[in-house]
Amino acid sequence: MSSHLIKLNNGESIPAIGLGTWQSKPNEVARAVEEALRKGYRHIDCAWAYGNEKEVGEGLRASGVPRSEVFITSKLWGTYHSRVEECLDQTLANLGTDYLDLYLIHWPVAMNPNGNHPVFPTRANGNRDIDESWELKDTWKGMEAMVKNGKVKSIGASNFSQKMLEKILPTAEILPAVDQLELHLYNPQLGLLDYLKSKTIVPQAYSPLGSTNSPLLNDDVATEIANKYGLKTADILLAYLLAKDVVVLPKSVTPARIESNFTGALAGYSKLTPEDVAKLDGVAAGGKQKRLIMPPWGIDLGFDNWPLVNPNK
Numbered sequence: 001m002s003s004h005l006i007k008l009n010n011g012e013s014i015p016a017i018g019l020g021t022w023q024s025k026p027n028e029v030a031r032a033v034e035e036a037l038r039k040g041y042r043h044i045d046c047a048w049a050y051g052n053e054k055e056v057g058e059g060l061r062a063s064g065v066p067r068s069e070v071f072i073t074s075k076l077w078g079t080y081h082s083r084v085e086e087c088l089d090q091t092l093a094n095l096g097t098d099y100l101d102l103y104l105i106h107w108p109v110a111m112n113p114n115g116n117h118p119v120f121p122t123r124a125n126g127n128r129d130i131d132e133s134w135e136l137k138d139t140w141k142g143m144e145a146m147v148k149n150g151k152v153k154s155i156g157a158s159n160f161s162q163k164m165l166e167k168i169l170p171t172a173e174i175l176p177a178v179d180q181l182e183l184h185l186y187n188p189q190l191g192l193l194d195y196l197k198s199k200t201i202v203p204q205a206y207s208p209l210g211s212t213n214s215p216l217l218n219d220d221v222a223t224e225i226a227n228k229y230g231l232k233t234a235d236i237l238l239a240y241l242l243a244k245d246v247v248v249l250p251k252s253v254t255p256a257r258i259e260s261n262f263t264g265a266l267a268g269y270s271k272l273t274p275e276d277v278a279k280l281d282g283v284a285a286g287g288k289q290k291r292l293i294m295p296p297w298g299i300d301l302g303f304d305n306w307p308l309v310n311p312n313k
Helices: 029-036 051-063 086-095 137-147 190-198 220-230 234-244 255-271 274-288
Strands: 004-006 013-015 044-045 073-076 100-105 150-160 180-184 202-206 247-249
Touching: 029 044, 029 051, 029 255, 044 051, 044 247, 051 086, 073 086, 086 100, 086 137, 100 137, 100 180, 137 150, 190 202, 220 234, 220 255, 220 274, 234 247, 234 255, 234 274
Parallel strands: 044 073, 073 100, 100 150, 150 180, 180 202, 202 247
Antiparallel strands: 004 013
């Protein structure tokens, strides 16, 4: 059993199904990673800001799967845009590896590296302490240096709109290999996917099933298609994205669900027709468009309907 691969623009290949580790609780993520690798996953997605990379490393080692067979992604946090290698070295030490397969800029938002908090520095009004003097193209130069020194095989973006990608592409020596986004049935971002394809950037979907108590798992259109093929709604939600050459990163710490997400996604992918995909493409446009993850950064990220400030401040 193995996930199918998607070719990146630098010649590397990425497994199209990975295990997401965001919001996985302490003492759960190591077992989840170990379980996933034993059940056929070969792609683990993590980030410095998740605070659980040491446990991810424990799970990798406990699985017995050789490091060379696992595609590991992590992400540069916003307070480290001017210190890319420093953040990366912490990640490598946490994971217990000397290289990453993919390193992403977590958000296109540089925060004050000397602020009042190492992860979420804030201003007096409660908004994020953004370093407005910093330019994303300089962050990208730091990312490129990590490829050149051999610590990273591929680099990319996360939560980058077309507007934000165009801040780095004109001066990029190395094209972003991927853009990791909130992509799912209710937030398909079809226009952005077309743009990414035109730039040979592979899209990745975090929260492809939505988030906790997500309405996606009860969607009538996805459920109808699932019933047609004797599958679960979750299988169709994941397969829908795979059919569009999107890497999916479902999160779970439950062994049965970890396995069913993997096998179900592949089963759905083998069944979906172009007509099914077209029908699913129309769901959000039919009145169900919904973003689930919108941190109030206080700057315009270039996405529609994104709150600029914390409504509670």
